[in-house]
Amino acid sequence: MIVLGVDPGTATTGYGVVARGRDGAVSLLECGVIRTTPRSDLARRVAEIYEGIEEVLTRRTPEIVAVEGIFYSRNARTAMVLGHARGAVLLAAAQRELPVAEYSPAEVKHAIVGSGRATKEQIQFMVQRLLRLKAPPQPADAADAVAIALCHCYALAAARLATLAQNDRVGAAARHRPAAAGGAA
């Protein structure tokens, strides 16, 4: 399972590609940033973000794209400009029919550090540790993108555990039910 995490921005878009093995082990395949040309207009920047994400999708063929959801409030102008960058990422995913998973900043922090209020340094420290890296991914936007990809891996693992636990309860209930009462599956 290969997951592309993206932290969109009109100046710098971070990306991180993480692989999750059948045993649940995660490893970093690649991370970096797409820097758009300073002083170029927004349309050109959006195109550069789209092309950059396209290249990563071609190179790594992830099965899913994870991005930060539309949750936090900023001023409307900043939010709209950011929406352009995010739109370019979603478009690239949709054109390859890749599902998009969205996580709030608090969900990402909770998944990586165990607290929705973790600092940027705590996130970087845990990303480095979880992926057994010699140093935290640089720059910070790349680390954030890796954190989003990891969040998706852990959300998947949690969902799988919940399903197993559910099946286990159902199985236990079936074992304890008297044979004569059977029939309703």
Added chain:
Amino acid sequence: MIVLGVDPGTATTGYGVVARGRDGAVSLLECGVIRTTPRSDLARRVAEIYEGIEEVLTRRTPEIVAVEGIFYSRNARTAMVLGHARGAVLLAAAQRELPVAEYSPAEVKHAIVGSGRATKEQIQFMVQRLLRLKAPPQPADAADAVAIALCHCYALAAARLATLAQNDRVGAAARHRPAAAGGAA
């Protein structure tokens, strides 16, 4: 000169294609709306907007794309969602290396009606009149897109007039300048 005006929205994106002749006369080539699939996710919708604009660009080969600028304030969430739709339009333009012109709602109203505070009905009435149509373009999002395209045509005409007036003043000044004082262009 063919101008594509676009009024982006995640549910409905209006577009209007206007031709401006050498004599300054404007005519409507086509207008309509791109409606995205209800209940589909934002990534899919962004892709539908992009594909719709792509089709119009292929069919009408405009020289420029005019859109509403990022000027007005809404709540941040609405603004960010709208940014996705706008990003899809800008991307389609940038990929064909088409210039993008941006106008504020007040500029559009002022160009079409002569007042920055015109109502939607006044805009529709003037769009119909300026383009000699039997009825105002429908639906309203298409009419808005046509108004943005017309605004660009008139902004161009105004800029040309200003240049002519400027040249005229320069010419008049040159004619009045004593021949002995010449030399500094």
